Amino acid sequence: MRILTVILGLLIATPVFAQNFPEYSEVYVNDFADILPQEEEEAIRNDLKELKRERDIEFTVVTINSMRDYSHEGPIEPFATALFNYWGVGNAKRNDGVMMLIAVQDRHMRIEVGSGYGTRMNGPMKEIIDDVILPRFKRDDYVTGIDYGVDHVIHEVSGSWPGEFNSTGAERALGIAKRGIDAMGAWALALLAPFFAAGAALVRRFQRYRPRYCPNDKSRLILLDELADDAHLSAGQITEETLGSVDYDIWHCQECDHVRVENYKAFFTRYQVCRACGHRAVESTTTILQSATTSSTGRKRIDLDCQHCGDHSSAVFTIPMKSKSSSSGGSFGGGSSSGGGASGSW
Template sequence: MRIFLTHLKAVFLALSKSLNAQPCPDYTEIFVNDFADLLSVSEESDIRAKLRELRNETAIEFTVVTINQMSDYGHYGEIEPFSTGLFNTWGIGDATRNNGVLMLVARYDRKIRIEVGSGYGRSKDASMKSIIDNDILPNFREDNYADGIAEGVSAVIFDLTGSRPGEYGMSGFEKAIATVKRVINNMGEWIFLFLAPFLAIPVKLYRRWQRNKLRN
């Protein structure tokens, strides 16, 4: 009778844990799970390429997840316990190195969290918060979710590895050149607007010289 009661208690305990377990989104793939449809096909493909390269080059598993709201999964509190539960349920990262990364965006909750594995300890808390504040949220406030996610992904990768996507294996000098090129490309037409007043001076002097020079 005692053995029967012990087994019955174990069954009820397991059932209770199952009923109280946090529901999670369905896992679709290892890199990008855009349940909130914040990314176009090409934007999702670009981010996936960065994350696949990161995993191939460094063995760091980084997953991006977007949802509409946490209440869809029965959660009404802060984003931290929800993201931690999702991280653990999906088993993100290497089980021995505990180096996984999760970027979770809850669109209508207006919340975002970057969860890192226990292998990093608390050493990344400040830098992940800085990336959210400086690289992601300014874009989100303008409803530029794709840009915010993409820039956030690149910033996290750089913080973890010291390399930007596509720069693995480069020397310090090569990375510096790549950085300069990236800055120029990002500036785009602004650099011409900035230089326009300075370029106008020699043009005006040349035209004045043309008007005043002796003619045959």
């Protein structure tokens, strides 16, 4: 029985999939998915360095393409906790580390916190994810989402905003006022944006559905419904409508059978035009083959696959080497997490 207990203890203490976890290149920002421009990455790194210097709290930001790249299928929570513990984020005695993990292709993220926080950070981290980060991630604005999210997490765990750790009371008040003004501007933009969008939609709707007349006999054309217009579309055009990348209107003359085809590209679509068939049905997938470091360049592969004709192309690109000036070597303090924090998806 004693031997069995020892074996079970070893299994629990040993990270089962440790060999599949990425190895960190620094303790602040590990952008394995390569979504952060160099300048933004450096700005975030400086904020995290300041937190470490002023409050001795280790906070690391990690981006990956997919958890499947590391042999993990399922929720992000166990993966984040295991990666946190594998790296040993935070002080070993206080267990006050923080990890922001973003799995871009999985569209899942988590803010994992050290076991020293107990459960008191679960609610605040969830609010930051839902109110600050995800609204921007849903617009594919990962840079701003991470930047603002990092600022709010730093404030939550330290009581100070980046750049204000040693500021006077008046300076802090000024900073709060400035952020309030910025927030009001953001709220005003958020409130006005639907009206602008509605106005643009009304203009487009008017242009789209205004009367058309036959060039042959000047009779008014009839707009066919979605079922009837498929008879006048090619297979590729039907594929585009199915994917939602392009919508087609068919105007028909009942007098002479003249047909007018009009296309409307979707405002937001991830599909590109195919080099082979010419239809907007190409889906792009990026895979990081080797992350860039301060000593070597990285490599990424972009695969283009047409959902209509099946054309496939693939190209490998070089990821620029990270500048040594932004290097932040060192190692984590040996902290651990018991699964505290919050998650979100978009």
